[in-house]
Amino acid sequence: xxxxxxxxxxxxxxxxxxxxxxxxxxxxxxxxxxxxxxxxxxxxxxxxxxxxxxxxxxxxxxxxxxxxxxxxxxxxxxxxxxxxxxxxxxxxxxxxxxxxxxxxxxxxxxxxxxxxxxxxxxxxxxxxxxxxxxxxxxxxxxxxxxxxxxxxxxxxxxxxxxxxxxxxxxxxxxxxxxxxxxxxxxxxxxxxxxxxxxxxxxxxxxxxxxxxxxxxxxxxxxxxxxxxxxxxxxxxxxxxxxxxxxxxxxxxxxxxxxxxxxxxxxxxxxxxxxxxxxxxxxxxxxxxxxxxxxxxxxxxxxxxxxxxxxxxxxxxxxxxxxxxxxxxxxxxxxxxxxxxxxxxxxxxxxxxxxxxxxxxxxxxxxxxxxxxxxxxxxxxxxxxxxxxxxxxxxxxxxxxxxxxxxxxxxxxxxxxxxxxxxxxxxxxxxxxxxxxxxxxxxxxxxxxxxxxxx
Amino acid sequence: xxxxxxxxxxxxxxxxxxxxxxxxxxxxxxxxxxxxxxxxxxxxxxxxxxxxxxxxxxxxxxxxxxxxxxxxxxxxxxxxxxxxxxxxxxxxxxxxxxxxxxxxxxxxxxxxxxxxxxxxxxxxxxxxxxxxxxxxxxxxxxxxxxxxxxxxxxxxxxxxxxxxxxxxxxxxxxxxxxxx
Numbered sequence: 217x218x219x220x221x222x223x224x225x226x227x228x229x230x231x232x233x234x235x236x237x238x239x240x241x242x243x244x245x246x247x248x249x250x251x252x253x254x255x256x257x258x259x260x261x262x263x264x265x266x267x268x269x270x271x272x273x274x275x276x277x278x279x280x281x282x283x284x285x286x287x288x289x290x291x292x293x294x295x296x297x298x299x300x301x302x303x304x305x306x307x308x309x310x311x312x313x314x315x316x317x318x319x320x321x322x323x324x325x326x327x328x329x330x331x332x333x334x335x336x337x338x339x340x341x342x343x344x345x346x347x348x349x350x351x352x353x354x355x356x357x358x359x360x361x362x363x364x365x366x367x368x369x370x371x372x373x374x375x376x377x378x379x380x381x382x383x384x385x386x387x388x389x390x391x392x393x394x395x396x397x398x399x400x401x402x403x404x405x406x407x408x409x410x411x412x413x414x415x416x417x418x419x420x421x422x423x424x425x426x427x428x429x430x431x432x433x434x435x436x437x438x439x440x441x442x443x444x445x446x447x448x449x450x451x452x453x454x455x456x457x458x459x460x461x462x463x464x465x466x467x468x469x470x471x472x473x474x475x476x477x478x479x480x481x482x483x484x485x486x487x488x489x490x491x492x493x494x495x496x497x498x499x500x501x502x503x504x505x506x507x508x509x510x511x512x513x514x515x516x517x518x519x520x521x522x523x524x525x526x527x528x529x530x531x532x533x534x535x536x537x538x539x540x541x542x543x544x545x546x547x548x549x550x551x552x553x554x555x556x557x558x559x560x561x562x563x564x565x566x567x568x569x570x571x572x573x574x575x576x577x578x579x580x581x582x583x584x585x586x587x588x589x590x591x592x593x594x595x596x597x598x599x600x601x602x603x604x605x606x607x608x609x610x611x612x613x614x615x616x617x618x619x620x621x622x623x624x625x626x627x628x629x630x631x632x633x634x635x636x637x638x639x640x641x642x643x644x645x646x647x648x649x650x651x652x653x654x655x656x657x658x659x660x661x662x663x664x665x666x667x668x669x670x
Numbered sequence: 671x672x673x674x675x676x677x678x679x680x681x682x683x684x685x686x687x688x689x690x691x692x693x694x695x696x697x698x699x700x701x702x703x704x705x706x707x708x709x710x711x712x713x714x715x716x717x718x719x720x721x722x723x724x725x726x727x728x729x730x731x732x733x734x735x736x737x738x739x740x741x742x743x744x745x746x747x748x749x750x751x752x753x754x755x756x757x758x759x760x761x762x763x764x765x766x767x768x769x770x771x772x773x774x775x776x777x778x779x780x781x782x783x784x785x786x787x788x789x790x791x792x793x794x795x796x797x798x799x800x801x802x803x804x805x806x807x808x809x810x811x812x813x814x815x816x817x818x819x820x821x822x823x824x825x826x827x828x829x830x831x832x833x834x835x836x837x838x839x840x841x842x843x844x845x846x847x848x849x850x
Contacts, residue, residue: 230814231710231813231814232813232814235710235812235813235814356745356749362753362754363754364749364750364753364754365749366756366758367746367749367750367768367769367772368750368758368759368761368765368768370771372772373771373772373775376771376772376775376776377771377775380775380776380778380779383779383782384778384779384782387782387783387786388782391786391789395710395711395812398812399710399812399813401812402809402810402811402812402813403809403812403813414798415796415798418790418795418796418797419795419796419797419798419799419800420795420812421706421708421800421802421803421808421811422708422709422710422811422812423706423707423708423802423819424694424706424707424708424709424712424713424716424717424720424722425706425720425722425793426793426795427709427712427713427716428717428722428725429725429727429788429789429792429793430712430789430793431712431725432724432725432727432728432785432789433725433727433731433785433786433788433789436727436728436731436781436782436785437782437785437786440731440735440778440781440782440785441778441782443774443778444775444778447771447774447775451771451775454771649710650710650711650812651711653710653711653814654711654712658686658687659687659711659713660687660688660714661686661687661688661690661691661713661714661715661716662688663686663687663688
């Protein structure tokens with residue numbers, strides 16, 4: 217395989233070298249920078265808990281919701297966070313099935329990112345119900361009222377899709393971690409660490425009698441996660457597409473949402489990856505080649521998203537439906553035109569930079585672009601949801617604005633995401649060591665160190 | 671404690687993935703059955719070299735998926751038509767088309783759980799005791815070490831001949847594992 221040798225780029229990696237450079241990140245002393253960051257993000261988690269606490273106490277009236285916009289930032293943030301999660305599963309499952317060996321450098325932290333993003337996402341629909349003490353009504357639990365949920369509702373499909381997505385991602389992530397947890401167990405110096413990693417690695421001993429079952433289970437998890445990741449955002453899109461609201465009631469939504477999710481997710485992987493490789497000195501494992509490949513995926517998915525924007529406009533005109541065409545003209549030139557053009561600039565124009573090799577291999581350019589793309593993708597969901605502001609009845613038209621509580625909850629969810637990610641970086645192997653080793657040329661049993669082919 | 675601690679197995683180190691594969695073939699051809707090849711990553715072709723059959727984990731994933739699909743369809747059909755029949759937007763009670771997303775999700779969930787659970791069961795995990803953990807050098811397996819372990823319960827096991835065999839196929843740092 218030619219892709220095997222591409223992993224080793226800057227310095228000759230060895231098995232022991234990979235173990236050392238990844239494990240030392242989890243084993244070294246806590247740095248003052250980490251403490252500072254964990255303090256800052258921990259404070260934001262407090263902000264989140266505080267705003268959620270006040271929400272439960274006072275009710276969802278503290279948000280900027282009102283008729284006609286009864287769905288505001290909560291749904292925007294929900295779709296935003298679920299979307300971010302999708303890149304992790306795409307990298308870990310779909311690229312695994314396509315035997316894209318380069319994924320091994322980034323899959324571990326991308327999967328962690330998925331789990332944390334889905335956790336952030338699950339907060340919003342959970343608290344949006346208003347009476348949070350009755351939230352268990354969404355699950356099919358036998359109860360004294362003899363009531364069952366309505367399985368014809370996309371909102372219920374969402375409950376299942378996203379919670380199953382979370383469970384499967386966590387299983388996949390943990391399965392992948394087992395051999396690496398064993399590495400940390402075997403390197404552990406202190407008794408406490410030995411016991412913790414010993415228990416977590418479940419007694420892994422890397423025998424082929426274990427690898428045999430392990431590899432097949434991993435393949436199956438990848439195989440079932442692949443249709444799952446494509447279905448989750450499709451189901452999320454049906455929250456909109458099944459309702460009869462102009463601008464929402466459209467069959468383009470499922471593929472359009474999936475492409476957007478992968479687009480935004482890769483942008484987040486890139487943002488985090490650039491920081492991680494720099495801070496933890498992993499530039500020889502997460503190389504510019506990896507970043508460039510992600511940029512190419514972003515260029516592709518960005519254009520798919522751009523195509524969807526154009527096609528929505530075309531169909532609005534071509535359908536001859538006056539409500540549909542009004543909605544789209546209103547998006548581009550109405551009261552939320554500023555949000556629409558932010559979205560177009562960030563999601564359609566910015567990724568065009570990646571046509572040029574010089575720009576897509578420049579760390580500075582891609583870092584800024586990845587942040588802009590996530591801004592743009594948040595605005596995409598905002599633009600979609602704001603179709604509500606001008607509904608069928610002009611008398612009820614209104615301009616939606618968030619309140620301070622909307623903003624604090626969203627900022628707080630970023631705090632939670634980064635808080636969890638920092639804890640992950642501090643204590644767990646952030647690169648899948650056993651998979652990277654398996655991709656090295658000398659991992660091939662027919663490898664000849666003298667360079668002879670076979 | 672016994673004066674002569676019981677011998678429970680033998681461990682030998684090999685220098686590369688290729689050497690481990692060749693050692694596995696030799697042990698298979700010498701009719702050993704209770705040996706294992708430990709490596710930091712799965713080695714391509716090792717199943718054949720050790721003479722192992724394909725893992726049955728897939729059947730359990732399939733079984734899980736089937737159960738998930740049945741549970742998904744059954745639950746939605748029963749709650750919508752028997753448990754709580756309620757006409758919603760004029761649709762039939764058993765509007766199975768709308769039940770696909772949840773049934774699909776549960777199929778995936780149960781298949782994934784089935785694969786994961788079968789993997790743990792067939793690997794006998796968690797298992798915190800094993801003869802190889804008696805060795806100090808064995809910890810290297812998760813870094814860059816390639817090891818062959820032979821259990822004393824193997825009918826072909828004999829301290830002298832097994833040692834000769836393991837060494838003749840390139841094994842170094844030979845260690846007799848004893849129960850402590």
